[in-house]
Amino acid sequence: MKKKKWPRIVMYVILVSYALVTLYPFLWAVLASFKPYSEIVAGGLTLWPENPTLANFEHIFTEDPLFPRWIMNSFLIATLGTIVNVIFNTMAGYSLARLRFPGRNYLFLLILAVMMVPGQILLIPNYLIMRSLGILDTYSALIIPGAINFSYIFLMRQFFINFPREVEEAAQVDGLNRFQTFWRIVFPMARASVATQAVFVFLGFWNEFLKPLLYITSPEKYTLTLGLQSFQSQNATQWNYIMAASVVSIIPIIILYIMLNKYFMQGLRIGGDK
Amino acid sequence: MGTQLEINRRTDTASQAPPPKKKKGSERDRREAVQGMTFMLPTIIILVTFTLLPIAYSLFLSFTRVNLFGGIDFQWVGFENYINAWNDDRVWTALKNTFRYALFVVPIQTAIALLMAAVLNSGIRFQNTFRTIYFLPTLTSSSALTMIFMFLFSLNGPINNVLVSLGLLDAPVNFINETDFALTTIMVMNIWSTVPFFMTIYLAGLQDIPSSLYEAASLDGANAWQKLMKITVPNLTPVTNYVLLMGIIGCFQLFDQAYIISGGTGGPNNATLTFSLIIYQYAFKTIGTMGYASALAIILTIIIFTVSMIARKLNKEESNY
Numbered sequence: 277m278k279k280k281k282w283p284r285i286v287m288y289v290i291l292v293s294y295a296l297v298t299l300y301p302f303l304w305a306v307l308a309s310f311k312p313y314s315e316i317v318a319g320g321l322t323l324w325p326e327n328p329t330l331a332n333f334e335h336i337f338t339e340d341p342l343f344p345r346w347i348m349n350s351f352l353i354a355t356l357g358t359i360v361n362v363i364f365n366t367m368a369g370y371s372l373a374r375l376r377f378p379g380r381n382y383l384f385l386l387i388l389a390v391m392m393v394p395g396q397i398l399l400i401p402n403y404l405i406m407r408s409l410g411i412l413d414t415y416s417a418l419i420i421p422g423a424i425n426f427s428y429i430f431l432m433r434q435f436f437i438n439f440p441r442e443v444e445e446a447a448q449v450d451g452l453n454r455f456q457t458f459w460r461i462v463f464p465m466a467r468a469s470v471a472t473q474a475v476f477v478f479l480g481f482w483n484e485f486l487k488p489l490l491y492i493t494s495p496e497k498y499t500l501t502l503g504l505q506s507f508q509s510q511n512a513t514q515w516n517y518i519m520a521a522s523v524v525s526i527i528p529i530i531i532l533y534i535m536l537n538k539y540f541m542q543g544l545r546i547g548g549d550k
Numbered sequence: 551m552g553t554q555l556e557i558n559r560r561t562d563t564a565s566q567a568p569p570p571k572k573k574k575g576s577e578r579d580r581r582e583a584v585q586g587m588t589f590m591l592p593t594i595i596i597l598v599t600f601t602l603l604p605i606a607y608s609l610f611l612s613f614t615r616v617n618l619f620g621g622i623d624f625q626w627v628g629f630e631n632y633i634n635a636w637n638d639d640r641v642w643t644a645l646k647n648t649f650r651y652a653l654f655v656v657p658i659q660t661a662i663a664l665l666m667a668a669v670l671n672s673g674i675r676f677q678n679t680f681r682t683i684y685f686l687p688t689l690t691s692s693s694a695l696t697m698i699f700m701f702l703f704s705l706n707g708p709i710n711n712v713l714v715s716l717g718l719l720d721a722p723v724n725f726i727n728e729t730d731f732a733l734t735t736i737m738v739m740n741i742w743s744t745v746p747f748f749m750t751i752y753l754a755g756l757q758d759i760p761s762s763l764y765e766a767a768s769l770d771g772a773n774a775w776q777k778l779m780k781i782t783v784p785n786l787t788p789v790t791n792y793v794l795l796m797g798i799i800g801c802f803q804l805f806d807q808a809y810i811i812s813g814g815t816g817g818p819n820n821a822t823l824t825f826s827l828i829i830y831q832y833a834f835k836t837i838g839t840m841g842y843a844s845a846l847a848i849i850l851t852i853i854i855f856t857v858s859m860i861a862r863k864l865n866k867e868e869s870n871y
Contacts, residue, residue: 390597
């Protein structure tokens with residue numbers, strides 16, 4: 277078959293250009309984080325630092341009193357939040373798909389309905405509810421209301437609907453009860469879906485800005501996203517520090533993205549099919 | 551329930567006819583129901599406490615004036631909050647900003663997303679490599695992205711340097727502090743960061759179009775343009791409606807970037823005041839206006855639902871063909 281060559285070239289030009297557009301801001305951020313302040317204020321179009329330095333990173337880790345703390349907070353909240361989500365969402369998805377109980381279908385419809393409710397309507401009442409529960413300004417304020425995720429309950433339900441029944445029956449013949457079957461057999465077999473929801477839930481907790489802003493008031497309890505914002509408002513034009521802090525906040529996600537790329541891509545496909 | 555079981559048991563023993571399996575079955579059903587509800591318990595507790603109750607609470611709050619002094623004190627004010635919203639200039643400014651923002655951002659991001667999805671789907675190599683790169687902005691937190699863009703658009707930043715050296719600007723502009731440019735900076739950033747997500751949705755839509763349609767068109771002698779207009783575009787209409795809907799909803803929910811760029815004020819001169827930002831300000835920054843903020847949140851929800859319903863209706867008419 278004859279195929280014209282130039283459309284192919286045009287395609288690649290578009291792809292590469294858009295890749296450059298995507299990478300350009302990141303490249304500036306990363307390289308600025310290695311520049312001394314003098315090079316930042318000098319402006320200029322030299323992307324590459326003339327006198328590369330690690331001083332910016334040193335500053336944010338040793339001289340800023342709270343920055344390391346914020347990293348730890350974010351790790352703690354995102355990790356705990358992910359663990360509870362994975363457990364609760366998977367249990368709920370399994371229950372909705374496999375276990376018959378009165379009201380199950382209504383509950384499922386209710387979950388589908390609340391998926392459409394915009395988050396803004398919940399912010400003020402949740403603030404008041406957490407205030408009366410006494411958990412404002414604690415990690416719990418971020419973890420407990422976010423301990424389940426309707427989209428991933430839905431995802432897990434779809435997964436378990438197609439899950440082979442024979443596996444559970446075999447486990448029951450072997451004398452395992454329902455909970456043992458779930459934990460020892462079903463949960464491990466769902467690990468691909470579990471991993472997919474885990475990376476996106478972690479990402480959600482790690483990147484969340486609005487909820488920490490509303491529910492956390494003590495600076496030493498800030499998450500990294502909120503810390504970054506307060507750091508920026510204190511360091512106004514010290515872009516070398518701000519970029520170093522931003523880069524540090526992105527690195528864990530990039531590592532996760534590279535290591536678990538398969539699950540990210542799978543999750544995106546699910547998102548795309550909606 | 552207990553009597554029901556007893557009756558079952560009695561009929562079982564009396565007639566001997568139904569196999570013992572049935573009795574066992576009902577007991578198993580009961581156990582399964584208990585297990586099912588146990589597995590749902592954490593979800594039900596959180597769903598009720600942090601979603602269902604808040605929806606009702608929010609509606610209630612919107613008709614009250616809330617005072618937070620130690621405890622909580624509500625004062626029923628009827629529709630006053632809603633009437634005040636109608637007469638509040640800042641609400642109209644926020645709505646105007648949101649519409650301006652949506653009119654600019656939604657068409658551009660949709661067009662770029664469709665274009666990039668079509669290019670990715672054209673059988674090129676390294677598809678996954680490009681997708682991996684394109685997705686970086688979507689993974690990055692809004693706060694880190696806003697920092698990076700504030701730097702790019704800052705006085706000594708690269709954007710100013712490029713524009714000045716090209717002679718497009720006489721002197722560097724402080725984009726994020728200029729009424730005319732602050733919102734534009736957010737627009738550019740958000741187009742850049744949301745395109746990958748919509749691109750993925752379009753890509754899935756493109757891959758769902760049966761290739762037999764294109765083959766048949768080729769046999770009929772259709773060229774690439776005709777195939778695009780007669781097959782691709784009509785088949786993607788539901789996807790496009792979804793992308794537009796999500797795009798518009800995203801505009802109404804815009805908060806993080808506007809908050810960070812303006813330091814929470816919505817300035818300069820209310821240029822970055824978005825609907826979500828105004829709710830935040832009335833709820834948490836000014837005293838005694840939490841009920842009013844709740845009314846605004848209800849209005850926002852109604853707007854979003856209306857947009858969704860319109861989109862759904864359009865999709866239904868589309869699938870009637």
